Amino acid sequence: MTMKLIILDRDGVINQDSDAFIKSPDEWQAIPGALEAIARLNQNGYRVVVASNQSGVARALFDMSMLNAIHQKMHAQAQAVGATIDAIFFCPHAAIDSCDCRKPKPGMLHEIAQRLKVNLKGVPTVGDSLRDLQAGYVAGCAPYLVLTGKGGQTLAAGGLPPGSQVFADLPAVVDNLLRRTPDVA
Numbered sequence: 566m567t568m569k570l571i572i573l574d575r576d577g578v579i580n581q582d583s584d585a586f587i588k589s590p591d592e593w594q595a596i597p598g599a600l601e602a603i604a605r606l607n608q609n610g611y612r613v614v615v616a617s618n619q620s621g622v623a624r625a626l627f628d629m630s631m632l633n634a635i636h637q638k639m640h641a642q643a644q645a646v647g648a649t650i651d652a653i654f655f656c657p658h659a660a661i662d663s664c665d666c667r668k669p670k671p672g673m674l675h676e677i678a679q680r681l682k683v684n685l686k687g688v689p690t691v692g693d694s695l696r697d698l699q700a701g702y703v704a705g706c707a708p709y710l711v712l713t714g715k716g717g718q719t720l721a722a723g724g725l726p727p728g729s730q731v732f733a734d735l736p737a738v739v740d741n742l743l744r745r746t747p748d749v750a
Contacts, residue, residue, distance in 0.1 A: 570681065570685075571611050572614050572616050572706065573603075573615050574616065574668075574690075577711070578735055579599045579615070579639065581596060582714040588621060588631065589627070589634070589635065590635050598734065600645075603649075606743075607648055608647075613651055614681070615652070616655070619656060620656070622658075623659035652681075668696040669695070669700050674706065686706075688705075689707050690707065690709065691735060691738055692709070692710065693712075693714030695722065695724060701726075707730070708729040710725060711734050711735055712733050
């Protein structure tokens with residue numbers, strides 16, 4: 566059986582986004598229903614991986630220990646509702662660093678594929694910004710835009726990759742995926 570995988574952006578998909586960045590665990594607030602949606606994915610055999618640009622590290626808005634503390638809160642709140650986030654991949658660089666891991670470049674997604682030994686063709690990738698969808702599309706993933714976070718602005722701006730699907734939020738994406746994916750006994 567092949568592994569069922571989904572790749573989620575963090576800010577604006579799982580938690581409330583902020584133009585001022587999420588700089589501490591106190592500022593990290595789950596979007597209602599998002600963690601429960603992850604639990605439903607887990608219950609249906611999905612491995613859930615987060616892929617997130619975190620340029621606040623390069624900008625010195627927070628350091629790695631603070632980023633780890635934010636992720637510990639996310640894991641703890643996920644576990645409290647029966648959800649598991651299998652891995653978190655992030656790019657700590659600023660746009661000017663021109664690294665390969667910062668979305669819209671697909672480097673972070675290629676690293677996920679390499680580490681998990683999976684082909685990303687058709688793997689759902691969920692984001693609220695064009696760069697999330699572009700990185701997923703280039704890596705062969707199926708792009709899903711959520712209208713939480715910056716999703717409304719992203720949709721209004723247009724230019725989504727071919728085949729992009731648009732949903733209100735992560736629970737709506739999960740409803741769609743689980744409707745078309747038969748449960749594995």
